[in-house]
Amino acid sequence: MKLCTFPNGTPDGQLAVVSADGTRCAVADGIAPTLQVALERWADVEPALRQRAQDLDAGRCAAAMPFDPPKALAPLPRAWQWLDGSAFQSHGDLMATVFGTERHTYDERPLMYQGLSDRFLPATADVPLPSEQDGIDFEGEFGVITDAVPMGTSKAEAAAHIRLVVLINDWSLRRIAPVEMKTGFGWIQAKPACSVAPIAVTPDELGEAWQSGRVRMRLEVDWNGRRFGAAHGGAMAFGFSDLVAHAAYSRDLVPGTLIGSGTVSNPDYREVGSSCIAERRAIEMLDEGAARTPYMAFGDRVRMAARFDDGRDGPFGAIDQRVVRGGAA
């Protein structure tokens, strides 16, 4: 099942169901007004949402309309909690190179920080940031959305709480990141609002590509129209179930918690490319002794979309947006 959210003048927008082929949609009126509400009572509303999706696919839905992705908001325009992991070891190793920090061992304990969740930008909205001097970077990653997860939920139990899968651009300011990281407190200024691709999907929608709590698809990233990377999501050192259980150790997870994979990255990064600029700079440092690829300039665009291993387009739709000058800096 594919879900999206349309603007309706409220902060959470209006929930809608998208057809399997991604061409049509129908609002979920009478079922759940918003995705947040749907996640709060998922067991009750999922059957009705799936019925509407079936009706839509069968041409039996009177309220069907064409699906126009740029009109959609982020599937969850805001969430009570956004916990972003960093589960790809090759990304962690390269970031340690570019920031001059210690390498993480990826043994038992996943990396995770809590980020800004009061707004997620639509996939095609301009992204306002204060200064080009901050090292503006994209980070392509997959994420999941949970229902209510009780404190102490095990890894085995966690899988059943993963209700939706999404594609995220986790905007990052790289010149601030290592300064904040050095404090041990994580990132505030270095992590502005994220963007999310328009369609959230139930894990079954991914078929064989959803395995071991991992999204086994390539994340194709284009910067200003040129392919920058196509790393594969299957390489996560921890699966999403592990990340959910880690997050729930000492807290109940609120329904609508987003948990991110961290930047999708593969050990053969010289072949597949990267999902963020900082990684490419690290590779240049390793190979050429110095980083030469600049970070983003105002007006630059980044596009992200997932692709199944058999070549089909992924189900999330595309993030395709421009970074612009914002704030007062």
Added chain:
Amino acid sequence: MKLCTFPNGTPDGQLAVVSADGTRCAVADGIAPTLQVALERWADVEPALRQRAQDLDAGRCAAAMPFDPPKALAPLPRAWQWLDGSAFQSHGDLMATVFGTERHTYDERPLMYQGLSDRFLPATADVPLPSEQDGIDFEGEFGVITDAVPMGTSKAEAAAHIRLVVLINDWSLRRIAPVEMKTGFGWIQAKPACSVAPIAVTPDELGEAWQSGRVRMRLEVDWNGRRFGAAHGGAMAFGFSDLVAHAAYSRDLVPGTLIGSGTVSNPDYREVGSSCIAERRAIEMLDEGAARTPYMAFGDRVRMAARFDDGRDGPFGAIDQRVVRGGAA
């Protein structure tokens, strides 16, 4: 003006005004249903809230009822954003001692992390935590609640966005904290839900005790009925305006953003005591070569209340709660 929130079956509860002497209250019906809504349109609703408070004080409010603090929720039972600073240098220095981490310099850049904000526990509710082995600790601190703060707001402009002041117990798990801190990602497992004293106050309610964006009051902390500390809030290395501007560098702050001072701490900690156990353990390490005060056990209580310099009780009411076994660990 003093505000509180009562349970009414909804997650955000019902906003109420508390009398100046803290003995009576009246719900804010017809003005704003919740504190979150009030903060979203503060300029519009503040005059009506103040009028109701005046009516209450003058005995002209028909809906007045006795104020029973244990019946109140946290003033904001949940918030879209909780950003906790660490603005007391003596706290930072002692924590570096106890964790074996590098000292922060407290020059230009405040320390700040983003924490769990989807629930704030009532001041007298039991606090469920997974294990005594995690080093259960309290952290007494002051906090502010802002209205909407645009990205790029300056320190000078930030002061006007501070609408309310609160008293917070930022629960911490000390055996996990340094492990998470070492990653640079900040805390997830080490920072479960915080508790908040029942009354949020407008800064003018503090009179002379609100100066330079600092709460110039003592925070009295009792552990199992014995005085543990009475450090003074005036010692912040950064004022709350600085913290608000820091947070807003690359993000718009959503109305109802909570920003914390970090653990209240003074350089004469041997005289005034501490607002968390970890600090006392650091002092023991410095003075006696080893920490001997244990962290909390299930069933332990902690009480926190603020006191004006002239000896009057502070306006926030008390946090007084017990830690209990929770989760599945």
